[in-house]
Amino acid sequence: MSDFDIYADILLMATVTYLIRVIPLLFIKKPITNRFIKSFLYYAPYVTLSVMLFPGVLYATGNTFTAVCGAAFAFICSFMSDNYALASLGSIVAVFLAQLISR
């Protein structure tokens, strides 16, 4: 591929993705009062995050055992604290430790 083609493709992708992101922000301006829509929007982030989470988390580290150890740490952590940085960084450490005993 020529440099021109590579950069043209990159900018094309970026334009499409940006439009997808910005259109709702530009056109939804009124506060929503409908109870169904409010409820829908309340649940939507949890559903979206749950889909991203599972089953993807099982393959995150290339080894189900170490991934489950990392996930278990974050899960327990989220019941003791709302600090997601702690859950996130702690789950990395949990995976490291699990790697030591599994291979």
Next chain:
Amino acid sequence: MRSDRKEFLRGFRDAFPVFVSYFAVSIALGITARNIGFSPVAAGFMSLVNLTSAGQAAGLRIMAEQGTRIEIVLSQVAINLRYMLMSAVLATRLTENTGTGKRMLMGFGITDEIFGLSAKNEALNPFYTVGCFCMATPGWVAGTVLGVVMGNLLPVKIVEALSMALYGMFISLVFSPAKKNYILFPVILFTMLSSYLLETFVPVVSFGMRVIFLTLGISALAAVIFPVKAEKEDGEGV
């Protein structure tokens, strides 16, 4: 609402785990880009202006197979349409008089993770989101460039462990609020089960489409079965 500057800094700090996980995840993307002949600059530029993991991976794959520009556009729409849903959620958290310029700036960085952080704010200042992606984007670009430069020389175990960062954050973002609002448990667990079944038995449905179908379907179902109380819904977004 706090000042723009304070909100920017708060977002910047909050997104540190995203920086770490983006750095780790994008190394793999950089390795892919290297394999189809991208220079570190081109790959870094791609990550800077796109900021979308699955979208970039699909774009690279199409380029590697000499696909058409139409395929590139369609792949981005299919994979990234979920961002439209996320932006719609965030749009309702902005005050009505938020200016067009701020909306356009904020739109640049709506990703799964930045959406997750932004949606924690019942009233969202666009500069919070801007702060988030100003922290996260350098991680994404640096990891990509490192992937191109270092190729396969990085210790696999380290990359693998770092890849957990994203999921650790998702788990906390989902379950921390659920312990205060138990209705979320059946919603979360049903979603995970559905996602698993869909991926296992209907693999033709891409990741992006799975996110869209399940978000629309299950959120609507939950809204009918467990409508939120009039004052309650604003206080406890993800």
